[in-house]
Amino acid sequence: MTRRIRHIAAAAVIAGAVVAVQAAPAFASEETVGSCAAVEAIHTQEAVGELATLEEPGNEEALKKFDDALDACIEAPSPIIPATNEIIWGGGAFMVLLIFMIWKGVPAVRGAMDQRAEKIRTDLEAADQAKAEAVKIKTDHAAELAGAKAEAAALIDEARAQADRLKAELSARAEADIAEMRERAAADIEAGRAQALADLRAEVSQIAVGAAERVIHANLDPSTQRALVDAYIDEVAGANG
Amino acid sequence: MADNRIDGYAEAVLAVATAEGQSEIVEDELFRFAAALRSNDELVGTLSDPQLPIERRQKIVEDLLSGKASTVTNAAVSMIVVAGRGGDLPEIIDAVVERCSASRNRAVARVRSAVELTDDQKSRLAAAIKSSTGTEVDVRVIIDPSVLGGLVTEIGDDVIDGSVRHRLNQLRESFR
Numbered sequence: 377m378t379r380r381i382r383h384i385a386a387a388a389v390i391a392g393a394v395v396a397v398q399a400a401p402a403f404a405s406e407e408t409v410g411s412c413a414a415v416e417a418i419h420t421q422e423a424v425g426e427l428a429t430l431e432e433p434g435n436e437e438a439l440k441k442f443d444d445a446l447d448a449c450i451e452a453p454s455p456i457i458p459a460t461n462e463i464i465w466g467g468g469a470f471m472v473l474l475i476f477m478i479w480k481g482v483p484a485v486r487g488a489m490d491q492r493a494e495k496i497r498t499d500l501e502a503a504d505q506a507k508a509e510a511v512k513i514k515t516d517h518a519a520e521l522a523g524a525k526a527e528a529a530a531l532i533d534e535a536r537a538q539a540d541r542l543k544a545e546l547s548a549r550a551e552a553d554i555a556e557m558r559e560r561a562a563a564d565i566e567a568g569r570a571q572a573l574a575d576l577r578a579e580v581s582q583i584a585v586g587a588a589e590r591v592i593h594a595n596l597d598p599s600t601q602r603a604l605v606d607a608y609i610d611e612v613a614g615a616n617g
Numbered sequence: 618m619a620d621n622r623i624d625g626y627a628e629a630v631l632a633v634a635t636a637e638g639q640s641e642i643v644e645d646e647l648f649r650f651a652a653a654l655r656s657n658d659e660l661v662g663t664l665s666d667p668q669l670p671i672e673r674r675q676k677i678v679e680d681l682l683s684g685k686a687s688t689v690t691n692a693a694v695s696m697i698v699v700a701g702r703g704g705d706l707p708e709i710i711d712a713v714v715e716r717c718s719a720s721r722n723r724a725v726a727r728v729r730s731a732v733e734l735t736d737d738q739k740s741r742l743a744a745a746i747k748s749s750t751g752t753e754v755d756v757r758v759i760i761d762p763s764v765l766g767g768l769v770t771e772i773g774d775d776v777i778d779g780s781v782r783h784r785l786n787q788l789r790e791s792f793r
Binding site (some may be wrong): 499574577579580581582584585588589593596598600601602604605606607608609610611612613615 | 731738743746748749765777785788791792793
């Protein structure tokens with residue numbers, strides 16, 4: 377608990393005590409309905425002897441007087457205007473309390489308000505500083521963001537250019553591959569055609585030679601064999617000449 | 618080394634045949650036997666099979682030559698087979714034939730024909746070869762049905778091919 381709060385609490389306790397002390401005489405001087413009626417009953421009893429005799433003929437005057445006195449006791453005070461003694465005691469207590477509050481409470485409240493104002497001023501300055509730092513950070517961030525955006529744009533442009541180059545290279549390579557495949561296919565077709573032609577020729581020659589061999593074999597009788605041998609001998613003999 | 622061995626066996630066979638006075642008969646019989654071996658690879662494989670007992674291989678030779686060749690020829694072939702040189706028989710026989718011809722100052726003309734040649738044809742062929750090459754030759758005929766007709770003559774490394782088979786091969790090549 378701070379010193380200021382202790383001062384305020386002490387001032388409140390003292391003010392309450394002063395009010396209680398000042399209010400005590402007012403409570404003490406106040407007359408209740410019962411006590412008023414009792415006093416009036418005593419005065420009436422002293423005047424007529426016994427209160428029971430008030431009902432008897434001849435005491436009408438005393439009875440009326442006693443009723444009026446009771447009515448006066450029962451009559452309520454004004455709800456708006458306090459009693460005079462209450463005004464005096466209440467006003468005195470208020471003045472004491474006011475003086476005490478001015479003497480002790482106002483400086484304490486003022487000090488608390490000053491401290492509070494100082495704290496608020498410090499907080500505002502800190503807030504201003506934080507705001508300035510935030511603005512600076514925001515500015516820096518914006519600058520960095522702009523730089524990042526520029527860098528990203530440059531990267532995108534570079535990537536796009538690289539993609540274009542790659543696309544061109546792939547396209548050229550694909551075209552070269554297609555041309556090579558086409559040439560290879562043409563060569564394969566040509567080789568297949570040549571092979572088929574060669575196979576056909578071989579088959580035709582095989583058939584033709586086989587047929588010729590069968591014909592020759594059927595016609596190679598002994599005289600033909602002898603003629604072939606003689607022709608061979610003549611050919612060998614004539615080779616020198 | 619192999620040539621030396623073949624020459625050694627050929628000289629041994631020729632020495633025995635000459636000693637027995639049957640060099641020409643042995644030469645002719647061996648030449649025919651060599652022709653039969655060249656047309657039958659299975660027979661050559663059997664005669665050179667080391668897994669087959671020598672007695673069994675010798676019995677095969679006797680079955681082949683008994684009654685068809687002279688005793689000297691039979692003994693010469695048996696000697697080569699028993700020595701484990703059955704696989705070299707064709708080359709040894711060729712060496713024997715060449716040495717016999719050389720002893721007569723002649724070369725060997727191996728003639729492959731589909732039919733047997735008459736003596737007149739052999740002599741005319743020898744004369745024709747002499748007139749074309751200047752070399753005296755002994756004509757050795759090998760019956761080979763695959764030549765179909767005509768003759769194929771081999772003198773050393775020279776080949777004179779006048780066979781029908783050769784003409785057919787030329788025809789086959791002309792189609793390609």
